[in-house]
Amino acid sequence: MAIDKGKAIEFNGRNCSKEKDFDCVHGVRPSPRDEKLMYEVKIVTDFAAAHNLRNFRGRCENLHGHNWKVEVVVRGDRLDQAGVLLDFGELKQATRQVLQQVDHQYLNDLPYFKERNPSSEHIARFLFESLAARINGDHRWVFSVSAWESKDSCATYYGESR
Ligand SMILES: Nc1nc2c(c(=O)[nH]1)N=C([C@H](O)[C@H](O)COP(=O)(O)OP(=O)(O)OP(=O)(O)O)CN2
Numbered sequence: 001m002a003i004d005k006g007k008a009i010e011f012n013g014r015n016c017s018k019e020k021d022f023d024c025v026h027g028v029r030p031s032p033r034d035e036k037l038m039y040e041v042k043i044v045t046d047f048a049a050a051h052n053l054r055n056f057r058g059r060c061e062n063l064h065g066h067n068w069k070v071e072v073v074v075r076g077d078r079l080d081q082a083g084v085l086l087d088f089g090e091l092k093q094a095t096r097q098v099l100q101q102v103d104h105q106y107l108n109d110l111p112y113f114k115e116r117n118p119s120s121e122h123i124a125r126f127l128f129e130s131l132a133a134r135i136n137g138d139h140r141w142v143f144s145v146s147a148w149e150s151k152d153s154c155a156t157y158y159g160e161s162r
Pocket residue numbers: 053060064118119120121149150153155
């Protein structure tokens with residue numbers, strides 16, 4: 001795409017109009033802020049549980065179960081000496097530990113879901129908060145957790161990441 005340097009354009013939420021904002025090879029030059037969010041790792045796992053949705057006015061008000069697929073995304077801006085943001089194994093282990101609280105449980109019985117319905121949205125939030133407490137540091141943080149209730153239905157929670 002040809003860039004008219006006479007006009008300001010917006011790129012990643014920033015106005016670019018000055019010579020320093022451009023380079024002749026890539027067009028718009030990334031700012032240090034754009035370069036900061038550089039790495040993302042993701043793991044996928046699953047758990048099985050039963051639930052029912054209160055006040056749903058549908059068949060999901062009845063007791064039923066799912067095999068939820070869970071995706072955890074961690075972002076960060078610094079790698080360790082081994083060149084990794086967070087060891088996949090460490091992330092899987094932390095996620096497994098958190099999932100022990102919900103795996104093969106009747107979710108409505110758990111304290112977290114006494115006030116909140118155990119919807120996929122609230123399950124994603126519960127997992128996000130539990131994982132953030134274990135994983136977040138100055139240079140890496142849980143970015144999102146997605147809970148797939150079936151192969152075509154998923155809810156994602158993006159919390160306060162940093
Ligand atoms: N936004 C959300 N919607 C629904 C949730 C939820 O957690 N968040 N949960 C349910 C129920 O758990 C229900 O069991 C699943 O409903 P549904 O998607 O209808 O399930 P099916 O696989 O039976 O749907 P098909 O119609 O066969 O695709 C409902 N909604």
